[in-house]
Amino acid sequence: MDLTVLHLAVPQISATLHPTSSELLWIIDVYGFMLAGLLITMGTLGDRIGRRRLLLIGGALFGAVSIVAAFSPTAEFLIACRALLGVAGATIAPSTLSLIFNMFRDPRQRSLAVGTWVSAFSAGGVVGPLLGGVLLEHFWWGSVFLLAVPVMALLLVLGPKVLPEFRDPDAGRLDLTSAALSVVTMISLVLAMKKVAQDGVGTLPLVAVLIGLAAGALFVRRQLTRPDPMLDLSLFRLGAFRTSLGINVIAIFVAFGYFLFVAQYFQLVLDMSPLRAGIAMAPSSVGFIIGSQAAPHIVRVLRPAYLIGAGMVLAAVGLALLTQLSVTGGPALAVTASLLIALGLAPVFGITTELIVGSAPPEQAGAASGVSETGAELGGALGISILGSIGLAIYRSDLADSLPSDLPHTTAIRDTLGEAVQTATTLPDNLQSAVLSAARTAFIHGVHITAAVATLGALLIGILAVAHLRHVPPGELSGGHGHD
Template sequence: MLTSSLPTQEINAPRAGWRGWFALAVLMLPVLLVSVDNTVLSFALPEIALSLQPSSIEQLWIIDVYPLVLAGLLVTMGTLGDRFGRRRLLLIGATGFAVVSALSAFAPTAALLITGRALMGVFGAMLMPSTLSLLRSIFRDRDQRRLAIAVWASGFSAGAALGPIVGGILLEHFTWGSVFLMAVPVLVPLLVLAPFFVPESRDPAPGRFDPLSVVLSLATMVPVVYGIKKLAVDGPTALVAALFVTGVVFGWLFVRRQRTVPAPMLDMSLFRRGTFSGAILVNLLSVVGLVGFLYFVAQHLQLVVGLTPMVAGFALLPGLVLMIVSGLAVVPVARRHAPRIVVPAALAFSVVAYVLVAISTADLALLIIAFGLLGIGIGAAETVSNELILSSAPPAKAGAASAVSETAYEVGAVLGTAVLGGILAAFYRAQLVLPAGLPDAAADAARETLAGAVAVSQTLDDPTLAESLRLAAAHAFDSGVVVTALIGAVLIVIAALIAATTLGGTRGASTK
């Protein structure tokens, strides 16, 4: 039976001083980098498509393999951080992430780029649970922790929106590899400053490390997420069914083992708390909405409207600012009002955003307003839900609880691209009416993706035929955007309903 009550918090917990807030600033470096990396390729993808010529499947994998690997390893890495030291794992992850990112910048083929993105997912999985769980140990006073988590959540959400802007600026002046090289100047300061300002923390009684649980968690996540990707691209097939069945079977084995071993990798009793489970689902669906929106708006602004990457990125800047502001502004609101009221009210803004996109994609100002409304809703909702997740877990298990929260983020990123992106690709192919006289090879490339159609149009000698192809591709793409936007609105409504029924009526400031 689910319960929405929070565990008893520390009484008269000490308040963090200036070193704690400086540590928060240092920890925001990997948060921003990893979240930026989730979406930066949305704007770099057209140039990568022209340079490396990936197939539609490779194009999706370039984006999705990173969050897929990340999601599969987060629980493992969170547990390792609890056991061996969260700061230690953070520094190892930062070093590996910087090195692999630099190598990926010069990948000569789509296959090597996908490999690099996968390795970045391995090291990225070491970064994110460590940052959130370290906040739990640094800020023991709940009011301070709530503000710190608001900064963390705003940074993560804003980073997802900042990705296209950063990508746009870099692509305006450099090649697509520059979006990977940016990891080096971000992570070097972390490696220098973290040992001085971020205190080490770990579970004082971690228990025995369980390799079998690690294998089972990977065997659960990877088939399920890959099955979702295949379903979105190919529709229901025997392979998709087999992947889902495999993931469910290993998931059952994972849960069973966690309930029977003396020191489980993941405390399954956390999920019996309505607050914890509800907040996890809200996070997941919110990120689906955010990343799915960015996936199609980035392509629309560049390939349909014709904006340069930098100008397209700055078109989303108002939404980025509103996302940060709403994430911080919700903190005093959450002290006075119950989460079951605050979160649905915030998500209502995001629902309106998707409805506006469904009404029209032709008006650039309307798209900018829509992203601003989306940012208000996502920024506020994720601040509240993340604070509830971390407060629901014992301090010693902060890494594992943070990892579950991060897993929801990354699975949401995969779903946002794979499901909403896959549906959009399916509608694009179904609605595309190619002009007569197009060579067979050009027609095949145009059917793959919108970027492929635009690239083909630039190679045609007949200007009239080229313009007809661009218009046909833009019409087919925007027809899919309408359907995708309506689906996105439904997902956000579901998140709001979950919040209203599971997050309870206890105000955030009820206890310390």
């Protein structure tokens, strides 16, 4: 819910806080980067101190920081709040997922529970745009952050009453050195990829890569030599675990990348209000709910590999439709494409999540959940960052040739589409129409290219799944116990 409403709020954030293109990307994806760095640590911490306890601590922090974020005075302050939300969020996903794997040991019940867990994300995707649209129609952009507050308050009241506590009784103390190394590894590598995507190869990304690889090597060495490692690397010897993790990362890369563009297309190209844009985005979230609820039933009779393959082909069709969007068209094509993408991707998320976490013994469910969610958040952050940066590069390149030569404020116009739309309102009518036409056309060109890249990614996932997971029989989502 928090993520989808943030996309809706991007135009108003651009108009109020005036972030640069780099700051805007950081506002959106620093949350995912912090999650990616901390999820394994938080999953392991939950195994040690109790998954319910960690969930409640994270929920309290998430609610408190959401209130502060709503009143951010500058883009830099909002980035800092989003980073803290990432720290809090890192406690929530692995705690909830590992609790599910301990509460539901029966395979059929567990499949339905994981499907419902995935549906919960999708339900937030439905509620977020609708409530966010209403709030943005009547209040300031920061109001969308307040949506999380009553949800977290409810968690703090009901969690102690209805959730059981689970922890690993034989777990040792949290290895703070391993935790620090995992954070440095993830943040450094993600930062390097982000900088290369935005600015090309340079000194900073090269240094970040070297730091990340060095920290990663030390992390792996430490896990292999300690009697109680923070992360049991033997999980990666399981073929189904490795393949499912790779599929999950690429699928979420595709999903998050396209979602950012569609949200901006509705508001900044078609000039829809936040509420209308929220309504237009709701069908795709409903598609996620339908797909994630249907998957546990379909996978009982169809091999997981073939269901994932069919889902990715359907998603590829939807992504290919996005290459046909136009400045003058209506929302129907984008809505249809988003629905097909959602129906195709939803089974993939549930199946791969169960394969990944189901590989681990129950006492390591938190750590395995952390690995699963690390891959998911890394894929999402990279989807926004890399696909967003590709779209931005095309946008700027096209505008360099298409803007009127005597135009003032070209720097702001070339920064982001949101800045271009905002700047156009201050120009004379003849220049206003020229700027809007050029900016929207350049943006659509960027969408076409990134959608084509995402289409290829979706087809790659389908091929990978059929090639490497076809040995997993229908109904068996244990994650590869005994499978190489």
